[in-house]
Amino acid sequence: xxxxxxxxxxxxxxxxxxxxxxxxxxxxxxxxxxxxxxxxxxxxxxxxxxxxxxxxxxxxxxxxxxxxxxxxxxxxxxxxxxxxxxxxxxxxxxxxxxxxxxxxxxxxxxxxxxxxxxxxxxxxxxxxxxxxxxxxxxxxxxxxxxxxxxxxxxxxxxxxxxxxxxxxxxxxxxxxxxxxxxxxxxxxxxxxxxxxxxxxxxxxxxxxxxxxxxxxxxxxxxxxxxxxxxxxxxxxxxxxxxxxxxxxxxxxxxxxxxxxxxxxxxxxxxxxxxxxxxxxxxxxxxxxxxxxxxxxxxxxxxxxxxxxxxxxxxxxxxxxxxxxxxxxxxxxxxxxxxxxxxxxxxxxxxxxxxxxxxxxxxxxxxxxxxxxxxxxxxxxxxxxxxxxxxxxxxxx
Numbered sequence: 001x002x003x004x005x006x007x008x009x010x011x012x013x014x015x016x017x018x019x020x021x022x023x024x025x026x027x028x029x030x031x032x033x034x035x036x037x038x039x040x041x042x043x044x045x046x047x048x049x050x051x052x053x054x055x056x057x058x059x060x061x062x063x064x065x066x067x068x069x070x071x072x073x074x075x076x077x078x079x080x081x082x083x084x085x086x087x088x089x090x091x092x093x094x095x096x097x098x099x100x101x102x103x104x105x106x107x108x109x110x111x112x113x114x115x116x117x118x119x120x121x122x123x124x125x126x127x128x129x130x131x132x133x134x135x136x137x138x139x140x141x142x143x144x145x146x147x148x149x150x151x152x153x154x155x156x157x158x159x160x161x162x163x164x165x166x167x168x169x170x171x172x173x174x175x176x177x178x179x180x181x182x183x184x185x186x187x188x189x190x191x192x193x194x195x196x197x198x199x200x201x202x203x204x205x206x207x208x209x210x211x212x213x214x215x216x217x218x219x220x221x222x223x224x225x226x227x228x229x230x231x232x233x234x235x236x237x238x239x240x241x242x243x244x245x246x247x248x249x250x251x252x253x254x255x256x257x258x259x260x261x262x263x264x265x266x267x268x269x270x271x272x273x274x275x276x277x278x279x280x281x282x283x284x285x286x287x288x289x290x291x292x293x294x295x296x297x298x299x300x301x302x303x304x305x306x307x308x309x310x311x312x313x314x315x316x317x318x319x320x321x322x323x324x325x326x327x328x329x330x331x332x333x334x335x336x337x338x339x340x341x342x343x344x345x346x347x348x349x350x351x352x353x354x355x356x357x358x359x360x361x362x363x364x365x366x367x368x369x370x371x372x373x374x375x376x377x378x379x380x381x382x383x384x385x386x387x388x389x390x391x392x393x394x395x396x
Contacts, residue, residue, distance in 0.1 A: 002072050004062075004065065005134055006334040016154075019192065020149055023099070034093045045127045050144065050311065054187065068069060072161050072371070073147060073161070074117070074128065074146070074147070074161060074162020074163050074164050074319060075128045075129060075149050075162065075163055075164045076126075077117060077126025077127060077233075078126060078127045079126075079127055079129050079381075079396055080116060080125055080126070080394050080395075080396055081103030081104065081106070081112075081114040081127050082103060082104040082250060083103050083111075084101050084102070084103040084114055084116060084127075084377075084394055085101045085102050085103070085377030086099040086100070086101040086312035086374050086377055086378065086379055087099075087100055087101045087102065087139060087227070087361060087374070087377070088100040088101070088139065088140045088141045088143050088362065088374075089141075089362060089372055089374060089379065090142045090143045090144070090149075091366065091372075092143055092144070092145055092146060093365070094370065094372075095118070095119055095120055096117075096118070096119055096123045096143075096146060097117070097118050098115060098116065098117050098118075098128075098141055098143055098149070098163070099115065099116045099123075099141070099379065100113065100114075100115050100130070100138070100139070100140065100141035100151060101113075101114055101115075101377065102135045103115070104295075111135055112130075112134070112135060112288045113130040113131065113134070113137075113138060113151075114127060115128050115129070115130045115141065115151075115388065116128075116394060117163070118357070119299055121381070122381065122392045123395070124395050125394050125395060126396070127396065128162075128163045128164075129163055129164065129165070129166065129277060130151070130163075130166070131151045131155075131157040131166040131168075131232060132166070133155065133157070137154065137155045137156070138151040138152055138153060138155055138157060139152075139153040139154075140152050140153040140178065142178055142179065142180055142185075143180075144180035144181075144183075144185065144208075145207070146162055147159075147160055147161060147162050147208075148160055148207050149162070149163060149207045150178050150185065151166065152175040152178050152187070152325050153174075153175055153176065153178075154174035154175060154176075155168065155172050155174075155175070156169045156175045156178075156187065157169065158210055160208055163179040165388050166222065167210070168377040169210045169212070171189055171198050171202040171203060171212055172189060172191075173188065173190050173191050174189060174190050174191075175187050175188070176188050176189065176190055177226060177227065177229075178279075179227075180207055180268055181229050181230070181231060182231055182232065182250055182251075183195050183205060183206060183207050184204060184205075184207065185205050185206070185207050186202060186203070186204050186215075186227065186229060186234070186252075187202070187203045187204075187205075187342065188201075188202055188203075188221075188225060188226070188227060189201065189203060190223050192225075192302070199222075200214070201214050201215065201217060201225075202214070202215040202217065202221065202225075202227060202236060202252065203215065204251070204252060209239070215252040215319050217236065217238075217246055217255060218246065218255050218257065218347060219238055219240075219244055219246070219257075219338060220238075220240065221236070221238055221239055221240070222238060222239035222240030223239060224237075224239035224265075224266075224267035224268075225238060225239030225240075226239065226267070226268070226269045226270065226282070227272055228269075228270045229271075229272070230272040230276070230288075232248075232249055232251050233247070233248070233249055233298075234246075234247070234248040234251060234252050235246075235247055235270050235272065235280065235298075235299060236255075236268055237260055237262070237267075237268060237269070238260060239258055239267060240265075243259075243260040243262070243264050244257050244258075244260055245257070245258040245260045245261075245270070245299045246258075247298060247299060257299065257301065258298065258299035258300055258301060259294040259295075259299055261282050261284055261299075261302040262284035262285070262293070263284060263285065263286055263287070266280055266284070266285045266286065266287065266345055268283060268284040268285060269282065269283045269317070270282045270314070270321070271283075271287070271300070271317050271319050271375050273320060273321050273322065273325075274320050274321070274365035274366065274367055274368050275320060275321045275367075275368045277296070277321065277322065278295075278296065278297055278298035279294070279295065279296050279319065279322040280294070280295040280298060280299050280318045281293070281294055281295075281305065281319040281320060281325050282295075282317070282320075283311075283315040283316060283317045283327075284303070284315075285313045285315070285345060286310070286313075287313070287371070288313060289310035289311060289312065289313055289332075290310065290311045290312060290313050290314070290315035291304055291305075291306045291310065291311065291315075292305040292306045292315065292317060292325070292327060292345055293305060294322065294344055294345055296322050303327075304345070305344055305345025305346075306331070306345060307331060307333075307345060307346060307347050308350050310331065310332060311327065311329065311330075311331050311332075312329045312332070313323050314329075315327060315329070316327060316360070316362070316363070317365045318364045318365055318370070318371065320365045320368040320369075320385050320386070321363065321368055322344055323341075323342055323343060324340070324341065324342050324364075324368070324385050324386065325340070325341050325345070326338055326339070326340050326351075326371065326373075326386050327339050327340075327341070327348060327361060328360035329375075330348070330350060331348060331358070334348065334349075334350055336350030336351070336352065336353050336354070337350075337352050337354030337375055338350070338352035338354075338360050338363060338375070338386075339351065340349055340386045340387065351382075351386055351387060351389065352373060352375065352380060352386070352389050354375050354376060360373055360374065361374045361375075362374045365385075365386075368381060368385060369384060370382065370383055370387050371385065371386045373389070378390040378391060378392075379394075380392065381393070
């Protein structure tokens with residue numbers, strides 16, 4: 001999602017706490033109760049459970065890739081927590097979405113983590129339980145289907161019952177990125193300690209399993225590593241001085257090496273286009289500014305896709321195709337929260353305004369027409385490829 005296309009998981013895509021066993025209280029059904037620790041529960045086997053979607057078409061969250069309604073099996077839900085501000089979006093259909101965010105704690109003072117769910121495309125929402133940790137322990141959310149979800153960054157928590165209960169999953173490091181596609185989940189972890197510590201690498205597990213295994217890569221992954229996934233196709237930026245883009249067509253069983261378009265030592269991110277083509281967009285910091293880069297052959301070759309005026313160094317991208325992409329913050333020559341190109345980066349135009357360009361925390365495409373963005377804690381939706389947007393009200 002992560003993705004970036006839906007998913008970064010732009011954006012996309014995050015632990016060594018032992019699981020304890022205390023039942024989630026009814027108070028947590030609003031999604032903003034802190035401090036209670038749920039036990040894990042067995043996966044429901046009823047025939048009413050929803051089937052898994054085909055997964056995201058890009059790298060920034062599990063994305064809505066089907067128009068068929070998904071019947072969400074999980075907690076009944078409660079009222080929307082007071083003061084909810086969204087920080088992460090994930091969906092498994094055009095009707096079933098979840099948002100992780102912050103809200104006023106139900107007991108005491110301060111801010112707690114909270115989750116909203118909709119099963120009708122955003123007409124109404126309900127609060128559901130969030131992991132029983134502080135808002136700083138999990139910052140991102142991904143659902144692979146109606147039952148299996150992941151809250152992460154830096155810890156990892158999993159649910160197998162639609163968010164009724166959450167279980168902490170120990171992994172060797174801090175999770176910085178996670179995506180779930182076609183029945184397989186991937187997580188990037190960095191070593192505990194310094195933010196500049198070497199990455200422990202890429203982990204994978206079947207959706208619904210808590211048995212994560214490291215994915216062997218032909219070159220070590222640095223702390224600036226990042227990945228994007230579309231079906232069985234996996235793209236991994238090495239994040240070190242070697243400037244390598246690793247490419248796998250079999251969920252990481254084998255890799256070939258392609259071209260990293262970014263600057264050595266400065267990191268970057270790669271995003272898969274939502275139209276299913278081998279189109280990649282990359283956001284590449286250059287030190288003080290950033291460039292957008294475009295590949296139409298899966299990273300074999302790249303070209304600059306930055307219009308007149310460089311982007312800020314914090315550039316994020318989401319792609320619909322080789323022609324259409326979203327970018328935030330805007331280039332230095334424009335003023336707006338979100339800009340769009342329809343000609344492969346030759347020109348950009350503002351499509352969403354805001355009080356500050358940095359307030360767009362995430363954006364992504366579910367398909368070439370449908371796009372979503374989080375702006376200053378609010379959700380916006382587009383049904384015309386990002387040309388126009390509407391605000392989605394969080395209504396009970």
